[in-house]
Amino acid sequence: MTCCVHCLPKAEASIFECLNKEDMDYLMTCKRNVIFNPGETIIKQNTSTTHFVCIKDGLAKVLAEGHNGKNVILKLISTHSLVTAGGVISDDIRHFTVSALTQVECCFIDSNRLHVLLSRNSRFAYELLKYNNKQNLQMLDSLIRLNQKYMPGRVADTLLYLKNEIYNSNPFNYKLSKQEFAEMSGMTKESFIRNMKELEVSGIIKQSRNEIEILSEPELIKISKNG
Amino acid sequence: MTCCVHCLPKAEASIFECLNKEDMDYLMTCKRNVIFNPGETIIKQNTSTTHFVCIKDGLAKVLAEGHNGKNVILKLISTHSLVTAGGVISDDIRHFTVSALTQVECCFIDSNRLHVLLSRNSRFAYELLKYNNKQNLQMLDSLIRLNQKYMPGRVADTLLYLKNEIYNSNPFNYKLSKQEFAEMSGMTKESFIRNMKELEVSGIIKQSRNEIEILSEPELIKISKNG
DNA sequence: GGCTGATTGATATATGTCAATTATTACTTC
DNA sequence: GAAGTAATAATTGACATATATCAATCAGCC
Numbered sequence: 001m002t003c004c005v006h007c008l009p010k011a012e013a014s015i016f017e018c019l020n021k022e023d024m025d026y027l028m029t030c031k032r033n034v035i036f037n038p039g040e041t042i043i044k045q046n047t048s049t050t051h052f053v054c055i056k057d058g059l060a061k062v063l064a065e066g067h068n069g070k071n072v073i074l075k076l077i078s079t080h081s082l083v084t085a086g087g088v089i090s091d092d093i094r095h096f097t098v099s100a101l102t103q104v105e106c107c108f109i110d111s112n113r114l115h116v117l118l119s120r121n122s123r124f125a126y127e128l129l130k131y132n133n134k135q136n137l138q139m140l141d142s143l144i145r146l147n148q149k150y151m152p153g154r155v156a157d158t159l160l161y162l163k164n165e166i167y168n169s170n171p172f173n174y175k176l177s178k179q180e181f182a183e184m185s186g187m188t189k190e191s192f193i194r195n196m197k198e199l200e201v202s203g204i205i206k207q208s209r210n211e212i213e214i215l216s217e218p219e220l221i222k223i224s225k226n227g
Numbered sequence: 228m229t230c231c232v233h234c235l236p237k238a239e240a241s242i243f244e245c246l247n248k249e250d251m252d253y254l255m256t257c258k259r260n261v262i263f264n265p266g267e268t269i270i271k272q273n274t275s276t277t278h279f280v281c282i283k284d285g286l287a288k289v290l291a292e293g294h295n296g297k298n299v300i301l302k303l304i305s306t307h308s309l310v311t312a313g314g315v316i317s318d319d320i321r322h323f324t325v326s327a328l329t330q331v332e333c334c335f336i337d338s339n340r341l342h343v344l345l346s347r348n349s350r351f352a353y354e355l356l357k358y359n360n361k362q363n364l365q366m367l368d369s370l371i372r373l374n375q376k377y378m379p380g381r382v383a384d385t386l387l388y389l390k391n392e393i394y395n396s397n398p399f400n401y402k403l404s405k406q407e408f409a410e411m412s413g414m415t416k417e418s419f420i421r422n423m424k425e426l427e428v429s430g431i432i433k434q435s436r437n438e439i440e441i442l443s444e445p446e447l448i449k450i451s452k453n454g
Numbered sequence: 455g456g457c458t459g460a461t462t463g464a465t466a467t468a469t470g471t472c473a474a475t476t477a478t479t480a481c482t483t484c
Numbered sequence: 485g486a487a488g489t490a491a492t493a494a495t496t497g498a499c500a501t502a503t504a505t506c507a508a509t510c511a512g513c514c
Contacts, residue, residue, distance in 0.1 A: 064367060064370070064371055066371040066374070066375040067371070067375045067376060067454045068375070068454055070375050072370065072371060072374060072375070074367075086360070086363060086364055086367065087360075087364070089356055089357055089360040090357050090360040090361050090364065091361075091364075095364055095367055096367070118349065118352075118353050118356070119349055119350060119353055120349060121349060122345065122346055122347055122348060122349035122351075122352050123346060124349075125345075125349050125352035125353050125356055126345050126346055126352050128356060129316055129345070129352055129355060129356045129359060130316050130317050132356060132359050132360060132363065133313070133314075133316040133317040133359055134317050134318075135363060136313060136359065136362060136363045136366060137313055137314070137317065137318075137322055139363060139366045139367060139370060140291060140301075140313065140322055140323070140366060142370060143291070143299065143366060143369060143370045143373065144291055144293040144294070144299060146370065146373075146374050147293070147299060147373050147374065147413055148293040148294045148295070148297050148299070149294060150502070150503095151502075151503075177459070177460090178459075178460065178461090179459085186374055187503075187504085188503080188504060188505080189459090189460080189461095190460095190461080190462085190503095190504080190505085190506095191502095191503060191504075193460070193461060193462085194461090194462085197461085197462095209511095209512080227294040227295055377468070377469095378468075378469075404493070404494090405493075405494060405495090406493085406494095414469075414470085415469080415470060415471080416493090416494080416495095417469095417470080417471085417494095417495080417496085418468095418469060418470075420494070420495060420496085421495090421496085424495090424496095436477095436478080
């Protein structure tokens, strides 16, 4: 139970910072700590939102399961992320699936307790509102990006996202399949592979089995901007 | 100033219902009532969010201006809608443009006052959070729809949306250009026109200059489901 | 040594682009 | 107010291209 002291204060722009000890204890008393292996489903779309989840460690993908078995990976989440699955606040249905890419340690917290706190702590509600709004804007970005850019631009975006927001290192080791990269970029895996090859031939990136290195970020940004 | 008594209580699932008279007065004191003509921009993407807007009467489109001058119309809004433009809560930048389709009467309300209320009234923050979350889910729906369906499915979705959520009547008179329909459906106007023709030839819809009638909604739903 | 995932190639198809034509609206001018 | 003219939007057709699909081969791995 003491883990939250280390974990939550750093979580997602300090949403929980405004909670006093009593509130925090209330939220945490019946939390459950769970470890998932790579590939396991942490929360599943269309189930009901009895709990929300805090990721303590590891990397997971957030995906929406669409029509004809096609998925869209909306983002990756890692340490200290808060997952409300879209419906915790409004309709009690989870609107996307979260699934572990590496081993993931996380806490399941009763969402009723969240609601109780929200209704009595306006600062907390305000912080969550801000967080929620940010997610909204991310979603809007994704919508525009996937809808209005050609494949090279989308691939560039995915690579820049991985380097700058997920792995924070330049040659980065990845744990995703080409299929998953493709689902992040809104295309088929074959198309993703072909576009990566293009970038490699142009000397903009270098790739080996599990590693990608971005040789010219400015070029990549140019491709991203051109759409 | 007395207009709010009639207007706001009906607004967007009663977000404002939880405000007492004092709070309501505080929010409303420096509001400004504005009338826009068809085609005029009510709020503009990338400007700063000094105010949020309540639509009192009329029909407006909410659009995100994307790359290469391409737009995506996210939704239409009408009487008693609340417009926070995406950034009122988080980053003070408007993330989409709202523009009048018919004559629109609306109120501009100082967003600082919204923030003050949010920080002292947890119920209000909670209601706004719920509202915001709903918008989030709408956006997710749009993302999936525009990304994973073929044109016929997207056109069907647009028609069903117009009939069931905007005009609420079956032969409905529209004020939108074909370009705007296309921007709702994520395609070019030429493609939209061709798909409409298909539906007309198949006897599923009937269209004249400013009117569309859906002859077989079940067929349309089938097309929508098939993607 | 078989399994899964990655890669490549050939081909099909969805969708966009461009240009030409027609309809519609708006605006003048008599 | 009618008629004509310009401007704008709608429609159609021919064509280009982005992207998906399918099948085959290849590489890594329990």
